[in-house]
Amino acid sequence: MKLYMVPLAPNPTKVMLYIAERAELAVEMAIEQIVVNTVKGRHREPEHLARNPFGTVPALELDDGSHLVESLAIIEYLEDRFPEGTLLGTDPLERARARDVERIIDLRVAGPMGAYGHAKNSPLGRPPDPEKAAAMKAQVQTPLDYLEGLLRDGRPLLLGERVNLADLTLQASLQFLRYVEADLFGDRPFLRAWDERYRERPAAKAVLRW
Numbered sequence: 001m002k003l004y005m006v007p008l009a010p011n012p013t014k015v016m017l018y019i020a021e022r023a024e025l026a027v028e029m030a031i032e033q034i035v036v037n038t039v040k041g042r043h044r045e046p047e048h049l050a051r052n053p054f055g056t057v058p059a060l061e062l063d064d065g066s067h068l069v070e071s072l073a074i075i076e077y078l079e080d081r082f083p084e085g086t087l088l089g090t091d092p093l094e095r096a097r098a099r100d101v102e103r104i105i106d107l108r109v110a111g112p113m114g115a116y117g118h119a120k121n122s123p124l125g126r127p128p129d130p131e132k133a134a135a136m137k138a139q140v141q142t143p144l145d146y147l148e149g150l151l152r153d154g155r156p157l158l159l160g161e162r163v164n165l166a167d168l169t170l171q172a173s174l175q176f177l178r179y180v181e182a183d184l185f186g187d188r189p190f191l192r193a194w195d196e197r198y199r200e201r202p203a204a205k206a207v208l209r210w
């Protein structure tokens, strides 16, 4: 299999962290990682559009040459195909809680965080937009409070002792914020401690560049 990705972007980073975390559990999925240079616009060229008509990364090329183009579907496929030591767990409620938190992060935090980063200091050269930055900052307050609340019981990671998809999804967005030198955590000491802790993990050290 081949993963078409670009290192800084949150959705590919989530999948890259996932592959690295599974490798730490000795699950080798033999996925070649190939950079699509989005800064040079390669994701909008025919070669990549043939893989993914929506022109986004990541895209996972399967052994039959077909592609999966949604990061969550890619991860769930890999969970199902390599079921030893999965990150989502095996108990139905455990899996549901993990997906619940992952969806909250992806739908309520990741989008506004990305938009906030671009509004503050866009690496794509978009002009600063203080009004949009303020609106995005306001949007993430309730979900960040929710995540801070989860960690307040002393658990090391978002779902407990074991690393979970939720940790990867949040960390993938945070890398982008770090790159643009922005911070949205405010006065949330548990999230800050979680961030430091997660970035000490071998998988994080292998994947995160910022």
Ligand SMILES: N[C@@H](CCC(=O)N[C@@H](CS)C(=O)NCC(=O)O)C(=O)O
Residues within 6 Å of the ligand: 009, 010, 011, 012, 038, 043, 055, 056, 057, 058, 069, 070, 071, 072
């Ligand atoms: N829902 C998709 C979103 C993919 C996506 O929007 N990827 C971004 C990078 S994080 C991208 O390729 N952006 C380039 C563009 O939209 O032009 C997923 O979860 O994989």
